Amino acid sequence: MTRDRIPYAVFTLIVAAAGWYTDNPYYLQTLTFIGINTLLALGLNMLMGYAGQISLGHAAFYGIGAYGTAILTVHWHVSPWLALPGAVAAAMLVACIVGIPTLKLSGYYLGMGTLGFGMIVNILFREWSSVTGGASGFVGIPSLELGPISFSSTKNYFYLVWGFVIFSFILCHRIINSRVGRALRAIHDGEKAAAAVGVDTAKLKLQVFILSAAFSALAGFLYAHMVFFISPESFDFIASIRIVTMVVIGGMASVWGSLIGASLLTLLPEWLHAFSEFEMVVYGLILMIIMIFLPKGLTRGLLDMFERARKNK
Amino acid sequence: MLRITNLKCYYGRIMAVKGVSLSVKKSQIIALIGANGSGKSTLLEAVCGLLPGWEGDIAFEGASLKGCDPTAVVKKGISLVPEGRLIFPPLSVLDNLKLGAYTMYRKREHALVRQTLEKVLELFPILRQRAKQPAGTLSGGEQQMLAIGRALMSHPRLLLLDEPSMGLAPMIVEKIFQILESLRKDGITILLVEQNAQAALQIADHGYVFETGSVVLQGPASELLADQEVKRAYLGKDYGEFYDD
Numbered sequence: 001m002t003r004d005r006i007p008y009a010v011f012t013l014i015v016a017a018a019g020w021y022t023d024n025p026y027y028l029q030t031l032t033f034i035g036i037n038t039l040l041a042l043g044l045n046m047l048m049g050y051a052g053q054i055s056l057g058h059a060a061f062y063g064i065g066a067y068g069t070a071i072l073t074v075h076w077h078v079s080p081w082l083a084l085p086g087a088v089a090a091a092m093l094v095a096c097i098v099g100i101p102t103l104k105l106s107g108y109y110l111g112m113g114t115l116g117f118g119m120i121v122n123i124l125f126r127e128w129s130s131v132t133g134g135a136s137g138f139v140g141i142p143s144l145e146l147g148p149i150s151f152s153s154t155k156n157y158f159y160l161v162w163g164f165v166i167f168s169f170i171l172c173h174r175i176i177n178s179r180v181g182r183a184l185r186a187i188h189d190g191e192k193a194a195a196a197v198g199v200d201t202a203k204l205k206l207q208v209f210i211l212s213a214a215f216s217a218l219a220g221f222l223y224a225h226m227v228f229f230i231s232p233e234s235f236d237f238i239a240s241i242r243i244v245t246m247v248v249i250g251g252m253a254s255v256w257g258s259l260i261g262a263s264l265l266t267l268l269p270e271w272l273h274a275f276s277e278f279e280m281v282v283y284g285l286i287l288m289i290i291m292i293f294l295p296k297g298l299t300r301g302l303l304d305m306f307e308r309a310r311k312n313k
Numbered sequence: 314m315l316r317i318t319n320l321k322c323y324y325g326r327i328m329a330v331k332g333v334s335l336s337v338k339k340s341q342i343i344a345l346i347g348a349n350g351s352g353k354s355t356l357l358e359a360v361c362g363l364l365p366g367w368e369g370d371i372a373f374e375g376a377s378l379k380g381c382d383p384t385a386v387v388k389k390g391i392s393l394v395p396e397g398r399l400i401f402p403p404l405s406v407l408d409n410l411k412l413g414a415y416t417m418y419r420k421r422e423h424a425l426v427r428q429t430l431e432k433v434l435e436l437f438p439i440l441r442q443r444a445k446q447p448a449g450t451l452s453g454g455e456q457q458m459l460a461i462g463r464a465l466m467s468h469p470r471l472l473l474l475d476e477p478s479m480g481l482a483p484m485i486v487e488k489i490f491q492i493l494e495s496l497r498k499d500g501i502t503i504l505l506v507e508q509n510a511q512a513a514l515q516i517a518d519h520g521y522v523f524e525t526g527s528v529v530l531q532g533p534a535s536e537l538l539a540d541q542e543v544k545r546a547y548l549g550k551d552y553g554e555f556y557d558d
Contacts, residue, residue: 179418182408186401193399195363198387198416198467 004177007256008170015162019155028154030270032226035161036219037262041246042168042255043215048244049253050176051208052188053103054111057118058243061213063125063235064091065220070138070230071131080144084221091217092210094121099209103202106191118240125232137231144225151225161222165259168215172255175211184208185253216243249290251297260298314339314502315360315471320369322355329355331526332369337471342493342503344513344534346543347523353506354396357473360504361393362386373471387416392469396476396506398460402449406440409448409459413466426466433462436492454485461492471502478509490516514538 022028044058068087072078078086102113125132132138144151144160151157175181183204186194191201224230242265250261268286272279294301315337322330330352337343345353358364360371362383371378373389381389392413400409410433414426434441437458443451448459457477464472474493478486486509493503494516507513514520514534522530522543530543537543 179411179415182404182412183415185404185408186412189401189403190399192363193395193401194412195383196361196387196393196395196399197413197463198384199412200382200384 004173008166008173011169012166015166019158019162022155022158025154028158030266032154032158032161034259034263034266035158035165036222036226037243037246037266038165038259039161039168039215039219039222040243041250041258041262042165042172043212043219044243045247045250045252045254045258046172046175046184046215047208047212048247049251049257050181050184050188051205053106053205053209054244055114055209055212056111056237056240056244057114057116057121058212058216059235059237059239060118060121061091061095061216062220062223062239062243063121063230063232064094064213065217066224066230066235067125067132067138067220068217069221069224070141073142074138074140075131080142080225081146084218087221088214088217091213091220095210095213096206099206103205103209115237115240118237122232122236125235132232135232137229139229141224141228141230143228157226161226164218164222168218169255176255180204188253245287249287249297251299251301254297254299257297257299264298314374315504316370316372317356317360318370318372320356320359320367320371322352322359322364322367324355329526330359330367333523333526333528335521335528335531337502337504339502340497340500341518342497342505342516344510344517344520345504345506345523346508346510346513346520346537348508350525351523352526353523354475357393357475357504357506360386360473361391363393384416387467387469390468390470392464392467392472394457394460394464394472394474394477397479398456400448400451400456400459400463403447405445406448406451406459407444409463410434410440410466413463416467425468429466429468433465436465436495437462454481454489457481457485457489458492461489465496465501469501471504472496473504473506475506476508477505478507478512486512510543511538 018031022031040058040062044055047053047055065087068090069080069083072083072086073080098117102110102117105113126135128134149156151160183194183199186197186199187201187204195201223234246261246265247258248261249264250259251257268283269279272282275282290298296304317336318334319332320330320334321328321332333352333356335343345356347353355364359367360378362378362381362385373391378386401412404412410430414429417426439455440459440462443455448456451459461474461477477489481489490512493505497503505513505517514537517534520531520534520537521528522537530537530540
């Protein structure tokens, strides 16, 4: 069992070192965004990669986390640390209500169902202006503070976000390698067969959907308190697709795949600024090439390439 | 142990099982034989709760299974070895087996699960050799053994098997049927759905012959084996062979 822990220990050290040696606030901010996106990808990966259920509406939960904490802290003057469980619980409740009917669907139909849900929530953010600030956005979200530590500094915020990432990684790792994780993978391979061995497939699918919504809401919370300003565009249909892309590009059913996918999709637009107006073309092209040559995602694909190279030696 | 009375199952508006009654006594092997589409597998699915909305009654140890979902059925002590095996190919053999014990997760059951796993691996030594391999890399016969092993993990008192001989070499079929007989000696009751009527009736106590959703013939297995009509229809002997001898 202890061998399992080594990668996480190494990863924690790398994160700590990155935080220690990076002083440039731009780099720190980019790394923090990678952390937030990793949480999003990780949550969706539990649902898509392990349980095999697609969701094209995950930005809705991301938005519920962000708007939830914004409303609680600004309108209701709740402490952000109480707003966090509040926002996460709200997303989980919505996931439960939405999940019960939609998870009866599968394949394309589940995609359509979740897509519709995401759009409804996005319209709600945009049109319910008395509460959400409407299309012009929500301003004045407070920064996080914990006793003497202020998270308004980029470096402290970096540590906070990556702390959550590491905690989530370990949590997911434990779930995946448990009886429940086995059952999730069983659902992926065959729902009927899973049911035949006594897995309550409907309940388990709902539970993993709720868990994945909780991760998204956590990411939304961290995003809101980092940028202090949120607007509906950050949680629209394209945002949902971006999360799906992170999971697919990084590698389905892999905790590390979420990290790699999130890193690539966060960094690519930054690197591609050089192409100015061709930016989106190159971006799309890179994603296409990855999918053509590494259809199992970067993580699995690179590992396969490495193993092939070793055998050929 | 299992009593089915006047069971009717539907797929949409099509009636696939048209009022079947049968009973299974403890420690028996019962064979359901019949051609494709005669409703045998449908009947098993209804028993397991995989096909809700059936009419009539299915009673297991005196209690009706009406409205039970598959999880509840497994907990009551019924296990299905599904048609086409339906193992989980990317999962390791060991993980596949452990999934069979999914309903037993409480701390006090852990020791029992380990014991059962050991017993299953003893019954199928080949699975021990392949424990770490993805189940998809096993041969057909090994996969069938894995499917049976997985079903045994939940400690069933009644084992339902759907076409365990499908697509397997005769030698492997014989081996699997031997295992079924040894399971019966351990006190497990078996309901066997088979197209390979010859093999099934040889180990069975009692047989039911299905045709388009109804039971057309039933009786002790030895009698069915000798029955002219069964021979003609299911044992691969055509009219010519009959009337020549």
